Structures are given as C-alpha cells and as structure tokens.
Amino acid sequence: MDKTREKMKRMLEEKEVSAILALRRNHGHPTPFLFTKAEELKDWVADEANRYPLTKLLIKIARKHQSDVIGIIVRGCEERSLVELLKNFQLRQGKVKAIGIACSQELANRCRCDQPFPSQVEEGQVAKPATDFSDLEEIEKLTEEDRFQYWMSQFGKCIKCYGCRNICPACFCPTCTLEDANLIKPGGMPPEIPIFHLHKAYHMADRCIDCGLCEEACPMGIPVRRLYRRVKKSVKDLFGYIPGEKEDEKGPLEFLGDGSYELPGAGK
Amino acid sequence: MNYETVLTTCTYCGCGCGLLLEVLDGEVVGTLPQKDHVINEGGACIKGWNAHEFIYHEGRLKHPLIRKDNSFKEASWEEALEVVVTCLKKIKEENGPDSIAGLTSARCTNEENYVFQKWMRAVIGTNNVDHCARL
Known part of the structure; x- marks a missing residue:
C-alpha cells in the first residue's frame, strides 16, 4: 500500500x-x-x-x-x-x-460482493466479483408460511439496539422515524416486531449499497443483509435501478415520476 | 480540523464492551462499537450505542448536592464529605456497623469497586455491600 x-x-x-x-x-x-x-x-x-x-x-x-x-x-x-x-x-x-x-x-x-473495487484503484490486484445469491435462493425455496415463520423467528431475536440503523451509511435522515415523537412516544415501548425491520427494509430499498455492515453490527446474528438484498433485487427487477451506481440517476422511490412506475390501480 | 476515535470500555454493565468515542474538534459527538474487541465483536446494545449522550446532558450532576430544607443545594466536596462522615459515624455509633449498607456502581472501574468493598468491610465494619449491576 x-x-x-x-x-x-x-x-x-x-x-x-x-x-x-x-x-x-x-x-x-x-x-x-x-x-x-x-x-x-x-x-x-x-x-x-x-x-x-x-x-x-x-x-x-x-x-x-x-x-x-x-x-x-x-x-x-x-x-x-x-x-x-x-x-x-x-x-x-x-x-x-x-x-x-x-x-x-x-x-x-x-x-459475497458483486463489485469489490472502486472505479479507480491506486495499486494492487483487483478481485473478481463474488456474486452469490445462494442465501436468497435458499430462503426462497421455502413455502410462504415457512418463510414468514423464518423471518418472524429471526426478528424475534432483536434486542432493539438499532445498531443496523446506526452503522448504515445509507441511513442518514436528520430525524429518524424512530425518534419522531409523533410516531413513537418517547419513554414508551419500541415498535413491535416486525415493524422496524420491514420499515427499514423499505427505506433502504433504493439506497442500500449492500456493504453488509448492518449484519456485522447485529449482536443477535439476524441475517438482515439477506432482507435488504432481497429488496434491492426487487428494485432492480422492477425499475432497473442499482443504488450507488450512477450519480446523476435518482432513486425510483425518491420522486413521483411520470406514472410509468405505478402499479395497476394504485392511487386511482 | 481534528477528528479521532478514542478506544474505551463501556461503563454501563459488567460485559465490558469495547467502544470508540468519536471526538470532533474536542467534542464527543458519537459512539461506535469496536470491531476487533473480543467481547462485543463490533456490536453494542442501545445503551452502548448512546454511551456518549450523558456527557453534555443538562441533567448531569457536576457538583455534590446537600439536602437542606427539603431541597438540594450545591455544595463543595469538603462540605459534602463532612456531612457523609458525620452521619455515617453517628449511625455506626448508635446502631452498629450492620445498620449501614453500601451500594456501588457498574459505572466505576473494577479497582474502584474493590476499594469500595474493602472500605465497607475494613472501615465501616460490615459485609453489607452490593452492586447496581446485579440485574
């Protein structure tokens, strides 16, 4: 180096x-x-x-x-x-x-990184992409009921440290939903399972750059990255959008658009 | 412009998680769990993640307080220790050493806790010692 x-x-x-x-x-x-x-x-x-x-x-x-x-x-x-x-x-x-x-x-x-190098590298050998979705494929083989049970038992381990949010480079809102007194009463119980996890997955849908820091920070070993990867995949399949790829391309959930992204019957 | 992260140990409980305090221009602005710490391996609980928040909290006690006429008044350390010594001596003389108990804290170091229990046993003369982290 x-x-x-x-x-x-x-x-x-x-x-x-x-x-x-x-x-x-x-x-x-x-x-x-x-x-x-x-x-x-x-x-x-x-x-x-x-x-x-x-x-x-x-x-x-x-x-x-x-x-x-x-x-x-x-x-x-x-x-x-x-x-x-x-x-x-x-x-x-x-x-x-x-x-x-x-x-x-x-x-x-x-x-399991599909782009383990930045656009410019000063020195050294660039690694080959290690794209591997076997973790998702494994879970998608399950029936809907089993999949639901799997996620509920995983989320059930959550100790609500919110480390996945704190460490996430794509989680940057000045006022987090979790800290909005109108949504979650201060001093009360934290949101029930799986509200927080699914809410964060939705927020991350067109921002998650799949760094995996969230999963590394989870003290309970919840495979949260697996969830975000699934959502990221949906955004790619639905909108052809990959977060972190192009600076001049807005995320599909950031603007209302011309209606071409709307699902049939939505809001009409 | 100055930013560094300072290695420290979480003082909230007996686990001893490794934390990094983020210091920006002399002000503590955040906490990160230490990635290569043998105990927490890059994780922390919600208290650890927010361990820096009490530092500048308006409710933080910075001076000893003595209760006078049913309200707390700021006092010097000399005055405060004088009250403690007088009261403890009086209670010990009137009711014996076992009428006093000591409760120490997880926010102190192991060494401070050792000194405290030693002091309770050797100076006060009682085995009534406990610790707030007996969860």
Missing part, C-alpha cells in the same frame, strides 16, 4: 485536501481517524478485517467544516455509498476526494 500512502502524503502536502479520513493503527487496533499531517500517515492501515462506516462518519465532519475538501479512503462499497450520499445531498460535490483501494479476493468472497 506504499503507492497509496505516497498519494495521500502528496495530497496533504500539496493542500489538495485539508485532511483524509481513513483507518489508523491505534494501540494496535484499526480505528477511524482524520489525517491532517503527512507524518501521521505512518500509522495508516488498509485493514480488511475491521470495516467502519467511514463515509457516514464523514457527514459529521463535512457538516462542521463545509469549506474544506476532505479526502477519504474507499473500497468498492464505500464508493457506492459516497455516490448515494452525494446524490441525497448529505455530502457536497467537489468537497470530497475519494482515494480507491481494492479488496482482496478473500474479502470479496467473504462479503
């Missing part, structure tokens, strides 16, 4: 960016850090085992430092999430500079 480190150093020294958000070795642990000085880059790591939602963390920093151009190290999934955040006005055009790194084949396979 020496070439990438050199590039980061050059960008900081030539003031192309004010800072670069990436992972730093911190007491032996890779943790998110904003590099502002070239000499700090000796502690930079491109860790594969520990992925943090860097693009989401960037929102907070960019909101406070609006005039600065900030660099960020991105993998394939993180670049897709940048596209979504720019498209949805959470980050500003021209104020973010992505520096791409490729994932190893091992990581791509582990993530």
